[in-house]
Amino acid sequence: MPDWCPSFSEAFPAASLPARRVFMSRLQRLRAVALIPALLSTGFASFASVDEAVAKEDRETIVRNDRERVLATGYWIYNDLNAAYEQARQTGKPILVVLRCLPCEECVKLDDDLVESDPELKRLLDQYIRVRVVGTNGLDLNVFQYDTDQSFAVFMLNADKTVYGRFGTRSHRTEWLGDVSLEGMAAALRESLKLHKAYPANRKSLAGKTGAPLEFASPEKYPTLTDRPDHLDYSGQVTKSCIHCHQIGEARRDYYWQKGQSIPEEVLHPYPHPKSIGLVLDARFPARVKSVAKDSAAAKAGFQVGDDLLSIQSQPLVSMADVQWALNQIPAKGAEVDVQTKRGDQTQTITLSLPEGWRRWDDPSWRVSSWMMRRIAGGGMRLLPLDESERQKLDLRSPMALRVANVGKYGLHATAHKAGVRVDDILIEFDGQSDLIREADVFDHVNEKFRPGDRVQMKFLRDGRERTVEIPIQK
DSSP: OOTTSOOHHHHSOGGGHHHHHHHHHHHHHHHHHSSSOGGGTTSSOOTTOOHHHHHHSOHHHHHHHHHHHHHHHOSSEESOHHHHHHHHHHHOOOEEEEEEOSSOGGGOSSOHHHHHTOHHHHHHHTTSEEEEEOOOTTOOTTTOOOOTTSSEEEEEEOTTOOEEEEEOOOOSSSOOTTTOOHHHHHHHHHHHHHHHHHTTTTHHHHGGGSOOOOSSSSGGGSGGGTTSOSSOOTTSOHHHHOOOHHHHHHHHHHHHHTTTOOOOHHHHSOSOOGGGGTEEEETTSSSEEEEEOTTSHHHHHTOOTTOEEEEETTEEOOSHHHHHHHHHTSOTTOEEEEEEEEETTEEEEEEEEEOTTGGGGSOGGGSTTHHHHHHHHHTTEEEEEOOHHHHHHHTOOSSOOEEEEEEOOSGGGGHHHHTTOOTTOEEEEETTBOOOOSHHHHHHHHHHHOOTTOEEEEEEEETTEEEEEEEEOOO
């Protein structure tokens, strides 16, 4: 299981004991009769596939069984966006697209059985043409642009491909409870239905929800993904044919890096989380401020607890993912951003000032696609900052103190290991710089200053002694 996936205990911590009890009761009943059966039938992946089930079903079986289970219910269109567009044209309904990366079942954030048991959410789902997409092969990237470092993303759109909104946010390798909720999903569906009812009179305000064309129109056209077909190959090895969501982000970065160019900051630091600008949003609402970080850009702009964000740069917001999408349109060089808010009974516009380099406030180290940068910049090291108590214990004076949490042992990820780097070594200097406080700062430094084949010196502490290591920057 990939180490970015949450364990069962992480996914259902003590704070959500009712959900755990419901889940365990149902899981025990299901185990008594079969493997995890109908929990995938609503089209959302489930936490029900815990370690026992994963052991019984290999990746290929999981993917094939998912298709059989979902098709058997008839509630979702499966991997057929054209059919969804046609039904939407005929019925006048909006479309709900769930992009679900299989077979990483434990990465999803909303449990199927809980979704199905929520009558309000089910009532809202019934008002959409529902389609489940489990691979990004052939996906129209001119329409479906989203944070690809998550395995669960939802689009609400019109039959003419106008996007009403997005749902699905992630800001940590395993923690998700502050980013999504059943209430938040219901709110996003409800707000999108309002936008659909007002369409096409509101077409102009929705224009920004469709991004500028990417480097290629679909994932398999990227140079590193040309060996993949434009559809899932159910007649052969379906899992090997699949293009996973995170591979899109990796392919975009690789496209620039392999050409000898710096990776654009907008690509290296995608989809800034609202927390990075000082806004903690309540996951139960479309975009309600739960807290504001002191001295942050949001605090300086004047945001307050309880504010409802209505639009950013005139784009209506239906979810936290919509906030991320709007922020993702702001260039790395910075801008003055107009945010329409509702405070009590009053609506006002707050101007958010984002300076050059603001995207670096977010820390991308949790992202799956960061493994690519670990290979490039650190020869396969994963680096974590020491906390203050560890620094004091080691009497560290250098501002830079990054512990080697893991170091790869295979292929290009083994470069640092072959040079002598070991787990628990402490990186205190990189290319003569001792002010690179986070792993992400190392990524940025290499992206700006180096190219494949260049060599970089690093200084480590091990057992109180300094040692210098030199490695090549990877492709």
